[in-house]
Amino acid sequence: MRVFGFVFFLAGALLAAVDVSQAQKQYGPGVSDTEIKIGQNAPFSGPGSSYGFQYRVMAAYLDALNARGGVNGRRILLIQKDDGYSPPKTAEVIRQLVENEDVLAIVGSFGTPTNAAIQKYLNLKKVPHLLIQSGASRWNDPEHFPWTTPYSPFYVGEGRAIGHFLLEEYGGKKIGALYQADDVGRDFMKGLREGLKAEAPTMIVKEANYQATDPTIDSQIVALKSAATDIVFLAAQNRFAAQAIRKIAELGWKPQIISTSIANSVKEVLVPAGEAASTGLISTTSYKTPSDPALRSDAGVQEYLSFLSKAFPGHDPDDIAAIRGFSVMEAAAEILRRCGDNLTRENVLKQATNLRGLRLSLLMEGVTIQTAPGDYSAIRQIQLIRFDGEKWVKLRELIDDE
Template identity: 90%
Template sequence: MRYVGLAFFLSGVFLAASGAAQAQKQYGPGVSDVEIRIGQNAAFSGPGSSYAFQYRVMAAYLDALNAQGGVNGRQIVLLQRDDGYSPPKTAEVVRQLVENEDVLAIVAPFGTPTNAAIQKYLNLKKVPHLLIQSGASRWNDPDHFPWTTPYSPFYVIEGRAIGRFLLNEYRSAKVGALYQADDVGRDFMKGLREGLGAEASTMIVKEANYQVTDPTIDSQVVALKSAGVDVVFLAAQNRFAAQAIRKIAELGWKPQIISTSIANSVKEVLVPAGEAASTGIISTTNYKTPSDPAFRSDSGVQQYLSFLSKAFPGHDPDDIAAIRGVSVMEAAVEILRRCGDNLTRENVLKQATNLRGLRLSLLMDGVTIQTHPEDYSAIKQIQLIRFDGEKWVKFRELIDDE
């Protein structure tokens, strides 16, 4: 099992030639002896903009890496384009990145509907569409879309883990679900029902959904309360999850809230909703908590803290956006490192789909990346966490979907 630490802190790793680099150099678009050009769409504006900090972290990570010599002596040039979380805009900016900017790959692009808008195009062009920042199960389809690979645990897997937890701990509860009306919400609900099994039809007493363009979800929350719900399952993005938590508190209602991993940022969700209203919420994660004293001697955590303090002084080290941004770029850098001097699109895909047992520095112990040519799903382990009013605290054992 290979362990990958924070790339730019490992002296000399990326300056040394790998075994693959001994062969004759082979370059695809966007590659030369001195640089590797990659691109990504990101929601720096629009309804998904609360996730934008993750992309600022990715850019800062690569800046720090490049200052240490880059990957195998090459600088990584990251071209980020704002798509406003609008699928037509995503298609436009990604086409420009591929056809005008000549990028080697699209790496860590954001969003479910936005990636759906570019999936066919990138596969037809045979451009690596890597480490997608969405847990929709549609990204694991190597037979039809071999150039598309996921990163996040699938929403179905997370929903299934939560369903099993509810079945064990809240079997007599009335469950109400508020979910996003697209592939995101549908996958979460599919997993939740699978986890509840035969009890799903009786335990889930009310479902409500929303569109990402809706101004509020107040009426949906009121409908859940009116249905006598005592466990609320939120499969909602940051802004809507915060609204729901705040509205629940305003109603004087005290159900057990379970907010999925797409909306468990303390800064972007729990603080806006109110720490008091958020205390006791349950969620899931795959990452270490950097501020936890248990990780004081963890080299990966310490390297991350050093990076964050230099790049974003004073920023909360437990911010999931920062943690995820670093972790995703660690994986991307490892893929490029393994390519050596064979930096063709075909070899990038080959390396991305053979990450067996890859450990990243901020993933919890026991959580690994496991991609195979026949199965692209990267992370299958889930950890339950509970908010104590200040930070997330893990409870129960790590759940392995396999």
């Protein structure tokens, strides 16, 4: 009897241990002991395709991470679906990811109009909609859309910083603005006016906009030149910013060009526009310049350079698309790491909205992720930079939009 009693006691203890072990692991859709499944829409085709390389980098980052054991022993499976930068297609592929692929979360999805097309759906489904690749201020609305979180500096804040700079350095000069006719352009213009303060009505003498599907913006640039503007403010995506810079040069016109952070890729904007035509252009960033010799001992930069040389040999390390892709997935992996074995959608959101003070490898010194439950804004510091014909150089110290 004693033997049987001991056996029953031991069996009970083992069952209890298993129950405790299982209780500690809480999984949402797309999660197992070995895998975490996430998804995203990506612009591999269509008018936003010049941003597609950023998404190839994201996938490569996770491949490298998985080769080292993944996160907490689980590989991260990223399912990417091309939406052609078309909101109806975005809605379609996101439904597929949520309802057919059972992803845990949508991470790093691209574009303002495309994310706007899925925001309400993902919030109704209570699916984390994280690290959006758009700086529209609408993503910081925890009261109405608690499942949606931004990543990029807000366009309004960036426009405001540029406005302050122009007021100080170019007070009284005439500004012509070209902007995308959606929330992207409207946010940038709102910020620009706020930064220029009372001078905005007199300094902004001409505005022109375009649709993302337009073939060219040549006529808009001619209109800005006809208004005798001294400064051209481009709140335009890569292809249109490159067209604008090139057209300005063709016209023999020499205004000061300001291109926002959404179009400051050397590879995708400045080289196609012509490096000579782009020399002197001003923009903003929150990232280090990985090729800077002063960063040779920077561990984060060295990790990135090692990754890039293996995944994309010969690629320009200062390419903003590569930098952003690496950084977004570094943040995503950290969110999942903090979840531990509680990989429910609720806990993923909790971790994503409590990142205050998080430092990423390629963010500038002094720039950290700042998400908090009541304020989802992530990156709040930017720096003005100028293109010297070969690379970006610092123009001003960090500006904090708080």
